[in-house]
Amino acid sequence: MSQQGGAQQRLLPNQEIVTQSSPLSFQRLQLRGLNLALERAFGMTTKSMIQEVQDSGIVGRGGAAFPAGLKWLSVNEAAGHSKYVVMNADESEPGTFKDRVLLELDPLLPLAGLAMAAHGVGAHKAYVYLRGEYRHLFSPIQQAWELLERAMPQVLVPLEVRLGAGAYIAGEETALFNSIEGKRPEPRLKPPFPTVQGLFLQPTLIHNVETLANIALLFRDGADRFRAYGSTATPGTKLVSISGRVNRPGVYEVPFGIPLLEILEGVDTAQGMQGGQHLQAVLLGGAAGSFLTAAEVGEATYDYPDLRRYGASIGSGALVVFGQSDVLPEVAQTLAQFFAEESCGQCVPCRIGTVRIKEMLEQFSLSEKQSDLRDLAQTMRDASICGLGQSATTALISLLDRPVLWNWGL
Amino acid sequence: METGDFRQLTIDGEVCRVAAGTPLKDACLLAGKEIPTLCWHERLTPASTCRACVVELEGSRTLVSACSRLVEEGMVVHTDSPRVLHARRGIAELLLSVVEDAQVPELQELVQSTGADVAHFRFGATLAQPTRDDNDLYIRDYSQCILCYRCVEACGEDAQNTFAIHVAGRGFGAHIDTGFDRSLVDSDCVFCGNCVQVCPTGALMDKTEWTLRQTGEWDESCIQVSETTCSYCGVGCALDLHVLNQRIVKVTSPYSHPVTQGMLCVKGRYGYEYVQRPDTSSVHSSAP
Ligand SMILES: Cc1cc2nc3c(=O)[nH]c(=O)nc-3n(C[C@H](O)[C@H](O)[C@H](O)COP(=O)(O)O)c2cc1C
Ligand code: SF4
Ligand code: SF4
Ligand code: SF4
Numbered sequence: 001m002s003q004q005g006g007a008q009q010r011l012l013p014n015q016e017i018v019t020q021s022s023p024l025s026f027q028r029l030q031l032r033g034l035n036l037a038l039e040r041a042f043g044m045t046t047k048s049m050i051q052e053v054q055d056s057g058i059v060g061r062g063g064a065a066f067p068a069g070l071k072w073l074s075v076n077e078a079a080g081h082s083k084y085v086v087m088n089a090d091e092s093e094p095g096t097f098k099d100r101v102l103l104e105l106d107p108l109l110p111l112a113g114l115a116m117a118a119h120g121v122g123a124h125k126a127y128v129y130l131r132g133e134y135r136h137l138f139s140p141i142q143q144a145w146e147l148l149e150r151a152m153p154q155v156l157v158p159l160e161v162r163l164g165a166g167a168y169i170a171g172e173e174t175a176l177f178n179s180i181e182g183k184r185p186e187p188r189l190k191p192p193f194p195t196v197q198g199l200f201l202q203p204t205l206i207h208n209v210e211t212l213a214n215i216a217l218l219f220r221d222g223a224d225r226f227r228a229y230g231s232t233a234t235p236g237t238k239l240v241s242i243s244g245r246v247n248r249p250g251v252y253e254v255p256f257g258i259p260l261l262e263i264l265e266g267v268d269t270a271q272g273m274q275g276g277q278h279l280q281a282v283l284l285g286g287a288a289g290s291f292l293t294a295a296e297v298g299e300a301t302y303d304y305p306d307l308r309r310y311g312a313s314i315g316s317g318a319l320v321v322f323g324q325s326d327v328l329p330e331v332a333q334t335l336a337q338f339f340a341e342e343s344c345g346q347c348v349p350c351r352i353g354t355v356r357i358k359e360m361l362e363q364f365s366l367s368e369k370q371s372d373l374r375d376l377a378q379t380m381r382d383a384s385i386c387g388l389g390q391s392a393t394t395a396l397i398s399l400l401d402r403p404v405l406w407n408w409g410l
Numbered sequence: 411m412e413t414g415d416f417r418q419l420t421i422d423g424e425v426c427r428v429a430a431g432t433p434l435k436d437a438c439l440l441a442g443k444e445i446p447t448l449c450w451h452e453r454l455t456p457a458s459t460c461r462a463c464v465v466e467l468e469g470s471r472t473l474v475s476a477c478s479r480l481v482e483e484g485m486v487v488h489t490d491s492p493r494v495l496h497a498r499r500g501i502a503e504l505l506l507s508v509v510e511d512a513q514v515p516e517l518q519e520l521v522q523s524t525g526a527d528v529a530h531f532r533f534g535a536t537l538a539q540p541t542r543d544d545n546d547l548y549i550r551d552y553s554q555c556i557l558c559y560r561c562v563e564a565c566g567e568d569a570q571n572t573f574a575i576h577v578a579g580r581g582f583g584a585h586i587d588t589g590f591d592r593s594l595v596d597s598d599c600v601f602c603g604n605c606v607q608v609c610p611t612g613a614l615m616d617k618t619e620w621t622l623r624q625t626g627e628w629d630e631s632c633i634q635v636s637e638t639t640c641s642y643c644g645v646g647c648a649l650d651l652h653v654l655n656q657r658i659v660k661v662t663s664p665y666s667h668p669v670t671q672g673m674l675c676v677k678g679r680y681g682y683e684y685v686q687r688p689d690t691s692s693v694h695s696s697a698p
Contacts, residue, residue, distance in 0.1 A: 345584025
C-alpha cells in the first residue's frame with residue numbers, strides 16, 4: 001500500500017524526514033517542529049489555546065465534522081471533579097485505514113496533539129482507545145508518550161492505552177466510554193453530550209487521531225499559516241484512504257476543495273483506474289457514506305459544502321472506487337451484512353431493521369423492494385439511538401437514488 | 411423565558427410551563443397528549459430502547475425519545491406528525507416481525523394507533539426458540555422478548571443489585587443472558603422474581619401462572635386480590651395475594667408502596683405454599 005502524500009504534505013511526514021529519523025526519536029520530534037510546538041502550546045493560557053482552535057476552523061476528522069473549537073470550549077466550561085481527553089483510534093469504518101498509517105509513520109504528531117488538548121481543556125488524564133487489530137501500535141503509542149514526557153518534563157498528564165475487542169460500535173464515542181469503563185459498548189443517549197458528561201460521567205474531549213494531528217500542526221504553525229491550506233470553508237488537509245479499482249490504492253494527503261477526480265487520477269495520489277476499467281462509482285465516506293456516479297465524481301470538489309449538493313459527505317475520508325464490472329447491488333448487500341453484524345442490538349429500529357434490510361437485499365431485487373427499503377430506512381434514520389442505525393441505510397438510499405448504478409433495464 | 415425552575419415549551423402548538431427536569435413524556439401528558447411506550451416502566455430508569463415514544467423536536471436532525479429527553483426552554487415539539495407516526499408504525503411492524511403475536515397490550519395499542527401492517531416485515535428470522543423451564547419458580551420464553559431491558563435494570567441497579575442477567579451478543583443476536591447461557595439455578599440469580607414482575611411480555615412468567623395457562627385454568631377475571639403484609643421478617647413489605655379458586659397463585663407488591671416500591675425478595679414473592687398445605691405441623695415436629 002502506498003503512503004505518499006500529495007504536493008501539500010503536512011500530516012504525513014515527507015520522504016526526507018522519514019529517511020532522516022525514526023518515528024520514535026527526539027530527532028523526529030525536532031524535525032517535525034513538535035518540541036517547539038509543545039513549548040508554545042504549554043506556554044499559552046487555556047483561553048488563548050481555545051481561541052486558536054476556534055480561529056483555525058478545524059472540524060473533527062472522525063466523521064461528523066463537528067467544529068473542534070466548540071468542543072474545547074464546552075469541555076473547558078463544564079463542571080466536573082475531573083476531566084479527560086480521549087484519542088479515538090478505533091478506526092473500524094470499512095475502507096478507512098488512514099489513522100493506522102498516521103500512527104505507524106508518525107505517532108508523535110497525534111500524541112503531541114493529545115498532550116496539547118489535555119492542557120487546553122484542563123484534563124487530568126488521557127486515554128487512547130486503540131482498535132484491537134492495531135495491537136502492534138500499542139507499545140509505539142506508549143513509547144511516543146514517554147518520549148513526549150521526556151521532552152516536556154512534569155507537564156504531561158498520565159496516559160492509558162486501551163485495546164478494543166473487535167466491535168465497530170465501540171468507535172462511537174459514548175460506546176467507547178462504556179467500553180473503557182468495563183461495560184458493554186452500547187451507545188448512550190445524548191444529551192448529555194460527552195463534553196459535559198463523558199468518560200466516567202465527567203467532561204470529556206474526544207477526538208479522532210487525525211484531528212489531534214491537526215491540533216499539533218496548528219500549535220506549531222499558528223492559525224493563519226494553518227488556514228493557508230485547504231478551502232475557505234474547510235481549512236487544512238485531509239487524509240484519504242483510497243481502495244478499489246485504482247492503480248495505486250493507499251493513504252494520501254489532499255487539501256480540502258480539491259476536485260474529486262484529481263484525487264483519483266493524480267500522479268501523486270491514486271494514478272487512475274486499473275487497466276481496462278472504467279470508473280462506475282465511488283463510495284465516499286465509508287460504509288455509512290454515499291455512492292457518487294462517475295459523472296458526479298467528474299464535477300464534485302472534495303469539500304463539505306460542495307458534497308452536500310449530492311447528499312454526500314467526507315465522512316471518515318474513505319474512497320472506495322468501483323469499476324464498470326462491479327455489481328453495486330452486491331456491494332449494498334455486503335454493507336447491509338456489515339451493519340447487521342455490527343449493530344449493538346440495543347434499539348428496535350437498528351437491531352431488527354438492519355437484519356430486515358439485509359434479508360430484503362438477499363431475497364429480493366432492488367426494484368421489487370424499493371419502497372419497503374425506503375420506508376424502513378426512514379424509520380431507522382429517524383428513530384435509532386446512535387449514528388450506526390441512523391446512517392446504516394445512507395449508502396443504500398444513495399444507490400436507490402441513482403438508478404443508473406443498478407437499474408440496467410432503464 | 412427561562413424562569414426559576416420552570417421551562418416553557420410548545421407541544422403541538424400549545425404553550426406549556428413545566429418544572430425543569432421533567433421528561434418530555436410527562437410534559438406531553440400534562441398537555442393532554444399521551445405518548446405510547448413499551449420499554450418504559452414507572453419504577454425503572456428509562457432505557458429508551460424500544461423507541462416507540464419518539465416525538466419530533468424542531469431543530470433536531472432525528473426524532474427524540476420522550477421518555478428520556480428532558481424539557482428545555484423554547485422546545486417546539488410535535489407528538490403526532492407524519493414523521494412520528496411513520497417511525498412508530500415501523501417500530502410496531504419490526505417488533506411484530508420477530509415476536510409471535512405478542513400478548514402486550516401496549517404493542518397492540520401501538521398497532522391500532524399507527525395502522526401498522528403486522529405482516530409487513532414478516533419474511534425473515536424470528537426469535538422462535540424453546541421455552542426455558544430450568545427451575546421451580548419462573549420460566550423464560552425468550553421467543554416473546556422485546557429486549558426492553560426492564561429485567562436487566564430490575565436485577566441490577568434499579569432494584570435488586572444482584573446483576574445476575576445482562577444483554578449479551580450483538581445485533582439481532584442480542585439477548586438476555588445469565589452469563590455463558592447457564593441455567594438460572596447455576597447463575598447468580600437469587601429468585602426474587604423482580605424481573606418477572608416488570609417484564610411487559612410473556613417472556614418471564616411465574617411457573618404457577620405458566621402451568622395454569624398451559625392447562626387453560628388461568629382466568630384473569632376470576633382472580634381476587636387480598637392485601638396483606640409479608641410475615642417473614644420485620645421489614646413490613648406489602649403483599650398483594652392473587653387468589654384463584656381459593657388458592658394463592660401469584661404474589662406482587664404495589665409500586666406505590668413506600669417500602670417495596672413493587673420489589674420483593676424470594677420469600678415474600680414465592681414462599682407462599684406453606685399457607686395452603688393441608689397440615690405442616692408433622693413436618694415441623696419431625697425436624698431434628
Ligand atoms: C458507529 C460509529 C462508529 C464510529 N467509529 C469511529 C472511529 O472508529 N473513529 C473515530 O474517530 N470516530 C468514530 N466515530 C465518531 C465518534 O463518535 C466521534 O464523533 C469522534 O470520535 C469525534 O472525534 P472528532 O471530533 O475528532 O471527529 C464513530 C461514530 C459512529 C456512530
Ligand atoms: S442504533 Fe444500532 S448501534 Fe446504535 S444504539 Fe441502536 S442498536 Fe445500538
Ligand atoms: S429473579 Fe431476581 S436475581 Fe434472579 S434474574 Fe430475576 S431479578 Fe435477577
Ligand atoms: S425478558 Fe421481559 S423484561 Fe427482559 S428484556 Fe425481555 S421482554 Fe424485557
